[in-house]
Amino acid sequence: xxEQEIKNVIRDVPNFPKEGIIFKDITPILxxxxxxxxxxxxIAENAQLYxxxxxxxxxxxxxxxxxxxxxxxxxxxxxIRKAGxxxxxxxxxxYDLEYGSAAIEMHSDALKKGARVMIHDDLLATGxxxxxxxxxxxxxxxxxxCFSFLVSLDFLNGKDKLKPYSEEIxxxxxx
Numbered sequence: 001x002x003e004q005e006i007k008n009v010i011r012d013v014p015n016f017p018k019e020g021i022i023f024k025d026i027t028p029i030l031x032x033x034x035x036x037x038x039x040x041x042x043i044a045e046n047a048q049l050y051x052x053x054x055x056x057x058x059x060x061x062x063x064x065x066x067x068x069x070x071x072x073x074x075x076x077x078x079x080i081r082k083a084g085x086x087x088x089x090x091x092x093x094x095y096d097l098e099y100g101s102a103a104i105e106m107h108s109d110a111l112k113k114g115a116r117v118m119i120h121d122d123l124l125a126t127g128x129x130x131x132x133x134x135x136x137x138x139x140x141x142x143x144x145x146c147f148s149f150l151v152s153l154d155f156l157n158g159k160d161k162l163k164p165y166s167e168e169i170x171x172x173x174x175x
Contacts, residue, residue, distance in 0.1 A: 026122055043150075052145055054142075056106070056119050058129055082104060090108055091140060105136075118148055127160070148170045151174075
């Protein structure tokens with residue numbers, strides 16, 4: 001089973017980025033190209049159900065599979081980056097993290113009005129970053145059709161925050 005295969009590779013890093021947090025490190029997955037292919041295919045197969053116009057990937061680990069999923073679906077990939085990293089006109093959304101606060105941005109011309117998008121990131125925890133991405137999509141006139149995550153930390157209830165934007169929340173691995 002793919003989920004167990006991934007769990008066997010993910011590395012737990014205690015007390016990162018701060019005391020008391022067990023960080024789910026997905027970088028060992030990147031050392032296994034065949035596993036990366038399986039993950040990309042699983043996400044893309046689920047995403048095909050939603051007739052997407054684009055895949056939005058959240059910096060930085062959301063880029064890892066988001067771009068390859070977009071290529072498989074033959075739709076544009078739109079990066080959502082930390083504030084100040086995109087070179088053109090942007091729209092911005094500030095949000096709280098489970099261990100601080102931040103802001104993300106997207107190019108103001110990246111998304112067509114009415115576009116149906118998938119928001120992708122490596123991990124769903126409390127949902128703050130993904131909700132901020134939803135707000136960027138709304139500001140740009142798009143619609144969140146679905147979400148995809150490599151890992152969901154279900155015990156943090158992040159899915160509850162996402163459901164007002166889309167009930168379609170897919171994760172390959174659940175903890």
